[in-house]
Amino acid sequence: MGTSAALRLSVPEPIIPERPGTWCYLSPASWMSGAAVNGACNCIDWLKPILFPTQSYAEVESTVIDYQNMPYFLPFLFGERCPGWNDGKKGGFYGMRSYHTSYDMYFSALEGILFNLYQCYEILCKTAREPKQIKLSGGILNSSSWKQMCADIFNHEMSCEEIPNASLIGGVVLALEYTGHLDNIKNYRVKAGETVRPSEKGAALFAARYQNYLSYYRA
Numbered sequence: 389m390g391t392s393a394a395l396r397l398s399v400p401e402p403i404i405p406e407r408p409g410t411w412c413y414l415s416p417a418s419w420m421s422g423a424a425v426n427g428a429c430n431c432i433d434w435l436k437p438i439l440f441p442t443q444s445y446a447e448v449e450s451t452v453i454d455y456q457n458m459p460y461f462l463p464f465l466f467g468e469r470c471p472g473w474n475d476g477k478k479g480g481f482y483g484m485r486s487y488h489t490s491y492d493m494y495f496s497a498l499e500g501i502l503f504n505l506y507q508c509y510e511i512l513c514k515t516a517r518e519p520k521q522i523k524l525s526g527g528i529l530n531s532s533s534w535k536q537m538c539a540d541i542f543n544h545e546m547s548c549e550e551i552p553n554a555s556l557i558g559g560v561v562l563a564l565e566y567t568g569h570l571d572n573i574k575n576y577r578v579k580a581g582e583t584v585r586p587s588e589k590g591a592a593l594f595a596a597r598y599q600n601y602l603s604y605y606r607a
Contacts, residue, residue, distance in 0.1 A: 392425060417573050434465060461497045463479055463501045495533075498537060502534075502538055522542065557578075
């Protein structure tokens with residue numbers, strides 16, 4: 389999860405869902421089934437200066453939030469890629485009430501980005517399989533609350549990459565193999581970083597909110 393976000397799942401053969409929502413390609417090591425979304429950290433980069441121009445991310449995220457009563461956010465400020473492939477789709481906040489604060493809006497945006505990714509994840513699991521392990525990388529690693537929210541929404545352990553720019557390192561590894569400095573890309577190993585585990589309470593809360601998010605998404 390960086391400016392945008394993507395899911396990639398290693399599969400033994402090409403897999404495409406009956407209804408287009410994900411993609412598949414041949415990588416140097418195996419077939420990859422996956423999905424990509426337009427809205428991730430770019431949504432936060434848009435929202436944070438508007439709501440909190442003088443506060444740091446750490447100050448904003450130190451606030452205690454009642455996740456149960458947040459509004460809902462559709463992260464389609466830049467259109468929709470997966471799963472709907474609707475470039476004209478618009479985003480925004482839904483279910484807003486007078487008691488909602490700027491902090492509610494901020495954490496709602498974090499949640500909505502993850503819900504969009506989880507939509508894609510559900511399709512991947514149905515068309516391919518559930519992953520044995522999920523590795524998390526990108527800008528999300530800078531936020532402990534966002535990492536925990538991610539683990540709760542996916543209800544799965546998240547292995548956080550120790551290297552911040554893991555996708556960039558992947559390009560370097562490909563170059564190493566191509567130039568003969570690495571005999572086989574499958575032999576490259578990355579040192580495991582922090583593991584974030586879902587909480588039972590958080591998983592149940594976000595599972596219920598996800599159904600409400602889908603209602604706004606379909607509408």
